[in-house]
Amino acid sequence: MSAERSTSDSMRSRLGWITLVLGVLTAAGTLRSFDPMVQGALVRTFIEALALYLAWPELVRLPKWIWTAIPVVIIVGAFRPQFLIFAIPALLLVIYLTPKRRGRD
Secondary structure, three states: OHHHHHHHHHHHHHHHHHHHHHHHHHHHHHHHOOOHHHHHHHHHHHHHHHHHHHHHHHHHOOOOOHHHHHHHHHHHHHHOHHHHHHHHHHHHHHHHHOOOOOOOO
């Protein structure tokens, strides 16, 4: 358990540093007037990295099968968007109705 926790903390700290660098680049892009396309990409990537950094402790607790189910839903949605009407609510129901594991944290 300790090794798993230290790996998770290490990944979160790496993600934090990446987010910090993206934040600095975004601020520099705002001050120096980067190309609007580059600046927009930096802002979006910074916001996504920040959200991922803040959600990291909860993401570590997700079951392993969800890491397969989410990309499958995205791929199916890319080819057949009408299936998302059924796939996303079904995935959310499975996530919320699955019994929680009691573990030592």
